[in-house]
Amino acid sequence: MRKNAYIRLLSPCKNLSSLLKVHARIIIAGLGQDASTTTHLINSYSSLQRCDLARSVLDSVPTPTVVSWNSMIRAYSRSNRHQEALKMYRSMVDRGLEPDRYTFTFVLKGCASALDLQEGALIRREVCRRGLETDVFICTALIDMYCKAGDLESAREIFDKMPVRDIVAWNSMIAGLSHSSDPLEALSLFKKMQLTGAVPQSISLLNLFPAVSRLAAIDLCRRMHAYGIRMDFGLEVSNALIDTYAKCGDVESAHLVFDLIHTRDDVSWSTMMAGYAHNGCFSEVLDLYDKMKEIDLQMNKVSIISALLAAGDIRDLEKGKQIHHFAKKQAVDMDVLVATPIMTMYAKCGELEKAEKLLRGSQEGI
């Protein structure tokens, strides 16, 4: 068998035992230290969340290439093992290997999820030293990192200096502004983006919705809705529309979107329930809860939280107990996000002792 044939065997491996078997065949075929084959192996172990095995592959190669190092850094970043990703980056540099633009995007992604701006600034210096500060992928990674860490000014500075911006760069900057204290600027940048001729994607809309919600810009929400229909955007946009209409106070439109979805997922249901709760329509929340139980749908935490909120608000202790029981059955009752509305529900229904008991129980668990 030729090398490519082994590599082709790797992609269908969806579980560890099949991957280990292919790995064994690769070793027997004498490809255990081949550069491209080992990179593929690292990526395969990484997609099964097995950084440890990916790492042992890298360690078994005497002189791994930059591509292999990059894949290992990405593997750690993907698994939220930021410190390990940074360590890999450093030891790669220590060994005299030259990081490339891929290396930087992977390391910066790690800095973004760890909100580590100090390390991010050091990496940024290395990027500049190598003349990579205009690379569109690296710039986007930096913008994303600064936005997630709340430093909008630095993000904007990088964005404004970019000689060429693609749709992902625009989306990242708009996403940051949309969650910032200046949602109007997100709207303004979105318009600017359209003026450049860029065609908004579904993700562009998803990034803008939080700003629309906070400004309660119902007309804009309707225009985005129309655009979404024209572009035939999928379920995520419909779910976000339910949320945005509800947050703009238009529950009827939210419900219309919900009704027209062909195949609703758990997020559609929980968003609709949260939207009703947000607008004080508590009996509608509980109707949806009952409906979900009736047709035996998979219910997520957000649905349970909204149902608890509704039961508490209308002082329906029996219903509240029923939901609490269900939360226990789903093993989410000790989750802080769920435990708090459980206590609130009991307190609102006059069961202060029960609420206090639960509070003590949850404190003992800390």
Next chain:
DNA sequence: GTAGGGTTAG
């Protein structure tokens, strides 16, 4: 042989 941006609650 490896790239970046995403929906519900709080």
